[in-house]
Amino acid sequence: MEGMRHKILAVDDEVNILHSLRRLLRRENYELLTASSGEEGLKTLKEEGEIQLIISDQRMPGMQGVEFLKKAMEIYPDTIRIILSGYTDVTAITAAINEGHIYQFILKPWNDEELKSIIKRALEQWELQMENKRLVERIKRQNEELRILNEDLEKKVEERTKELVIKNKALILSQEIVDRLPIGVIGTDEEGTIVFLNGAAPQYFDGANGHALGEKSEDILPQPISDLIKETLSSKKPMDLAGFPHRDASLTIKCVPFEGEQGIKGVILTAF
Numbered sequence: 001m002e003g004m005r006h007k008i009l010a011v012d013d014e015v016n017i018l019h020s021l022r023r024l025l026r027r028e029n030y031e032l033l034t035a036s037s038g039e040e041g042l043k044t045l046k047e048e049g050e051i052q053l054i055i056s057d058q059r060m061p062g063m064q065g066v067e068f069l070k071k072a073m074e075i076y077p078d079t080i081r082i083i084l085s086g087y088t089d090v091t092a093i094t095a096a097i098n099e100g101h102i103y104q105f106i107l108k109p110w111n112d113e114e115l116k117s118i119i120k121r122a123l124e125q126w127e128l129q130m131e132n133k134r135l136v137e138r139i140k141r142q143n144e145e146l147r148i149l150n151e152d153l154e155k156k157v158e159e160r161t162k163e164l165v166i167k168n169k170a171l172i173l174s175q176e177i178v179d180r181l182p183i184g185v186i187g188t189d190e191e192g193t194i195v196f197l198n199g200a201a202p203q204y205f206d207g208a209n210g211h212a213l214g215e216k217s218e219d220i221l222p223q224p225i226s227d228l229i230k231e232t233l234s235s236k237k238p239m240d241l242a243g244f245p246h247r248d249a250s251l252t253i254k255c256v257p258f259e260g261e262q263g264i265k266g267v268i269l270t271a272f
Helices: 015-025 038-048 065-075 090-099 112-180 223-235
Strands: 006-011 030-035 053-057 080-085 104-107 184-189 194-197 239-246 249-259 265-271
Touching: 006 015, 006 038, 006 112, 015 030, 015 112, 030 038, 038 053, 038 065, 053 065, 053 112, 065 080, 080 112, 104 112, 223 239, 223 249, 223 265
Parallel strands: 006 030, 006 053, 053 080, 080 104
Antiparallel strands: 184 194, 184 265, 239 249, 249 265
């Protein structure tokens, strides 16, 4: 991470090796920690927290370098691990790479500039690993947020669908009820155009059949009734027309203004 001072742990039973590493890295922006054995190195890891790079000797009394690095990997799996050895032991090199997941195996004596370059690249590798982990975590978080959003959206869609189904059923039922009422019902818009007729309408309003839909009420209904509609639309107040002669009966005509949820305006005309 930019501006971060990396921690490096050097583990070697030879004090002069540790001094050499300290002299080599004293001008670099690293925090160098040292340990003289694998056991001491593990203790330092636990006390110091995460360390970005470990440089360990292979042949040490008690705990060999590969064994130490395997244990270190269990504590901090992201730490980069380098082995130093004065022996060109192929078996040890192979074990170090396979068991300790070693970044690089370096023979003693080393070339100072080469070792500094290896350390720099190793820490860059650690940076890349951390950036990759951050990206993976960010993607996981975003995927989880997306999953929650999708679940919420699906829930809202489901709720809205249920609501629409219920409203649709209610609308169909209300239309059925109005259509079966034993009174005549006519609906007009605010322009006086006939937009609804129930089943009984033709019995109470001559000419109010299916062909009347979309026609002006004044062209279909008797003038007193069409005038009643106009007055109701104009005054926006309920109005009655009592004793209207129709065939062998006398009807009561009621006209009520309305304004629907969608801003639709008009009147409802009933006759009984």
